[in-house]
Amino acid sequence: MADIIKGREAIFNQLNKLQADQKPAFGKMSPQHMVEHLAFVIKFSNGKLPQKLHYNAEKAEKFKQNTIYSDKELMPGFRAPMLGDEPEQLIHSSQRAALENLRQELEAFDTFSGRCQMPGRLAPPWGS
Numbered sequence: 001m002a003d004i005i006k007g008r009e010a011i012f013n014q015l016n017k018l019q020a021d022q023k024p025a026f027g028k029m030s031p032q033h034m035v036e037h038l039a040f041v042i043k044f045s046n047g048k049l050p051q052k053l054h055y056n057a058e059k060a061e062k063f064k065q066n067t068i069y070s071d072k073e074l075m076p077g078f079r080a081p082m083l084g085d086e087p088e089q090l091i092h093s094s095q096r097a098a099l100e101n102l103r104q105e106l107e108a109f110d111t112f113s114g115r116c117q118m119p120g121r122l123a124p125p126w127g128s
Helices: 008-017 031-045 057-066 095-115
Strands: none
Touching: 008 095, 031 095
């Protein structure tokens, strides 16, 4: 599994290889949709978009173990509970702009987590 903290540049190197017109291999998101989605969910953990838990604590823990703490691939069509059936409207004018925004949100996470003494921020399907 990719480490978004320690392996960030390697992840950005991979993201920079994506072509804007690439067809989705997994779900319905274009490469830019995917990058914008990543920036959106990072806001849950950088203090900009606090979230409520969508599941009870037991189900959230099981969900976390089977997704973020697992090396298993997600099944095609996997969708977080707060997402609609179709991708959201694009926010940024280009994939490059979306990638820059993702980098900014990750930097905001670094700043927030470095000064925050509170428990981890809540992610809707998994909890803290």
